[in-house]
Amino acid sequence: MQLLKETWRAFRPMIWVLWAVAAVRLAMDAIAEDDKTAFMMSVYASSGVLFLYTGITGAMDHVGWKRLLVGCLMLAVLCWCIPNGIAYTVAQFQGWDHGRFFADVEEYELLERFEAEGMSTFEAMDAVREELGHFETRFEPQKETTGGRLAVAWTTAGLTAIAGAVWCLGFGILLLGIPMSLRRRRE
Numbered sequence: 033m034q035l036l037k038e039t040w041r042a043f044r045p046m047i048w049v050l051w052a053v054a055a056v057r058l059a060m061d062a063i064a065e066d067d068k069t070a071f072m073m074s075v076y077a078s079s080g081v082l083f084l085y086t087g088i089t090g091a092m093d094h095v096g097w098k099r100l101l102v103g104c105l106m107l108a109v110l111c112w113c114i115p116n117g118i119a120y121t122v123a124q125f126q127g128w129d130h131g132r133f134f135a136d137v138e139e140y141e142l143l144e145r146f147e148a149e150g151m152s153t154f155e156a157m158d159a160v161r162e163e164l165g166h167f168e169t170r171f172e173p174q175k176e177t178t179g180g181r182l183a184v185a186w187t188t189a190g191l192t193a194i195a196g197a198v199w200c201l202g203f204g205i206l207l208l209g210i211p212m213s214l215r216r217r218r219e
Contacts, residue, residue: 035102042095043103046082047110053078054115061119061131075111075196080203087207093215100209104200112196117189120171124181127174135173139164 040047057073086092095103123133139160146156161167171188175181 035099039099039103039106042092042099043106046107049082050075050079050107050111051115054111058119061128075115076199079107079111079200083203083207087211090211090215092208093212097209100204101201104204105197107200108193108197113189113193116192117186120185120188121182124174124185133171134168135171136168137173139167140173
């Protein structure tokens with residue numbers, strides 16, 4: 033428990049900034065349906081900039097490897113899973129089908145049919161692209177039931193948490209851990 037408290041204390045500024053970015057992104061999704069600037073507001077890009085800044089300044093050199101790794105996982109859950117769970121839940125219940133929530137029903141039905149025939153997801157995506165000439169779907173179509181909507185939204189949130197964990201661990205090790213180790217060796 034002490035490890036989590038210390039890690040929270042060290043990563044709290046990054047968490048607050050990334051929450052702010054996620055909140056702005058959700059607001060942009062809500063008011064600007066097909067605005068490409070919404071894609072500029074990214075927790076991925078913002079976290080990369082934060083890792084770079086923190087690594088250059090050495091502001092987290094006191095953290096150590098164990099707390100760095102736990103902190104990266106904490107960021108994935110708090111800054112990817114939870115905000116995306118909220119965003120995708122809102123999208124399912126509001127019927128949003130723009131930007132990152134876009135779902136072409138025809139594409140999705142073809143994709144499911146090809147997967148049912150035994151194709152892998154990527155093979156099915158290629159087959160849809162071949163048959164229709166495009167594959168634009170980014171999210172599952174709106175579900176009919178409340179449980180279905182929540183399941184889709186939070187499954188997507190969980191998958192983004194995994195992607196966020198890989199992203200944070202990669203950038204955390206590269207931009208925070210290695211500079212931290214090099215500075216410690218010089219001391």
